[in-house]
Amino acid sequence: MEPNFSLLLTVIGSIIALFIFFYILPINLWFTAQLSGVRVSLLNLFLMRLRKVSPSLVVNAMITSTKAGLNLTSNDIETHYLAGGNVNNVIKALISADKANIPLDFKLATAIDLAGRDVFDAVQLSVNPRVINTPPVAAVAKDGIQLIAKARVTVRANINQLVGGAGEETILARVGEGIVTTIGSALNHKEVLENPDRISKTVLDKGLDSGTAFEILSIDIADIDIGENIGAKLQTDQAEADLKVANARAEERRAMAVASEQEMRSKAQEARAKVIEAEAQLPLAMADAFRSGNLGIMDYYKMQNLKSDTDMRDSIAKPGPGKGKQG
Structure with a gap:
């Protein structure tokens, strides 16, 4: 074993x-x-x-x-x-x-x-070149109409730029910038709708693939939609803002008028108080005049008769309640 x-x-x-x-x-x-x-x-x-x-x-x-x-x-x-x-x-x-x-x-x-x-x-x-679809890019023409464009970018790799070259995100950002610039420089939105290839030519002429890892072969506008009337909206917003400013200024003037009225009332009350104060001094002055002999009893009666006559004329001149002009 x-x-x-x-x-x-x-x-x-x-x-x-x-x-x-x-x-x-x-x-x-x-x-x-x-x-x-x-x-x-x-x-x-x-x-x-x-x-x-x-x-x-x-x-x-x-x-x-x-x-x-x-x-x-x-x-x-x-x-x-x-x-x-x-x-x-x-x-x-x-x-x-x-x-x-x-x-x-x-x-x-x-x-x-x-x-x-x-x-x-x-x-x-x-x-085999690749087609990159851009997200919707919104831009406003000079007439204030917003356009929303979508593009298809055909690219192929640039072998010599792969090391250190920018990627697809940069291509999409540059194409979006070119679309916004082209639409924004158009006099009206109809020019862009009639000639969408104008966007492609303008964007391609900018050399957007410089410094990237891709070479742009073509840029095709896939769709253009009409968005909001931004110009009219801005004018409406401006009008509303102007109206608020005008209302604020009117309110300021009204407040100043109210304050001025209150001030005038205060001054009138102050003047009335001074008159009352002066009238309160009159009996004292008359009593002093009686004591000093400068005012006699007959003079006092004449002054009272004159005051009564004046009060009667004032009451006759004022129309009573319910009385109107007779034609």
């Missing part, structure tokens, strides 16, 4: 050792590479294991690129892998660009990939 157990351990150990050996030295992968015309040494595959690089990924990428006629080295692919790039995506992008006669080298492709953009999608976008 013991010799059989030792033999079993030896066989298991040999299998494990062979597995480790073929894992460290992927002979089958090296053999596949040789058959595919890719020159890579076993030592290089062993060193890839030590550098924690997947030999199968590198070899398969080299096989694919070699079959496509691309001249790439294992060092190039390994460097991009260690930098955190997507090797398979870069290889597919290079092959697509080569077939479509788009100038794209490995250095630029890896730079685009490491910048966070999908380089394969960018190549596809260069071959």
